[in-house]
Amino acid sequence: MTQVRELMSTHIVHCTPLDNVYEAAVKMKEESVGLIPVIENQQVVGLVTDRDLVVRGIAEKHPGSNQITNVMTTNIVSVSPDDSIEKATELMAQYQIRRLPVVESGQLVGMLALGDLAIRKSADDQAGFALSEISEHTE
Numbered sequence: 001m002t003q004v005r006e007l008m009s010t011h012i013v014h015c016t017p018l019d020n021v022y023e024a025a026v027k028m029k030e031e032s033v034g035l036i037p038v039i040e041n042q043q044v045v046g047l048v049t050d051r052d053l054v055v056r057g058i059a060e061k062h063p064g065s066n067q068i069t070n071v072m073t074t075n076i077v078s079v080s081p082d083d084s085i086e087k088a089t090e091l092m093a094q095y096q097i098r099r100l101p102v103v104e105s106g107q108l109v110g111m112l113a114l115g116d117l118a119i120r121k122s123a124d125d126q127a128g129f130a131l132s133e134i135s136e137h138t139e
Contacts, residue, residue, distance in 0.1 A: 004102055005082065009111050012037065024048050034098075035099045042107050046068070077091055077100060081104050081110065098113060100113075
């Protein structure tokens, strides 16, 4: 059975709670990512998606200097490196998310994205299932 550690990305761009919306947007653009974890004392305290920046930042007329903590999501669903890909895809489908932080001993060690699953042939069916579950509920 394939484990999360085999497919996760370990190059992780992150913000701190002191960063602002503009800084997060620049990091997303530079790294071509749609989600950035917010790290404090080496632990994930929040997640910021490109959608969060638009919906909670720009649409609510918060300036770019607005602190990232005002737009981040704090209800974090994560997996461990030893979890199965099957468990990860079930969580993605259940919580309607495309990316999962990978946490070990309380520290962020990687990110697992739906796209990472598509790279591996054995995970294709699970990625398809997760995507179909996410897509059904996005309207």
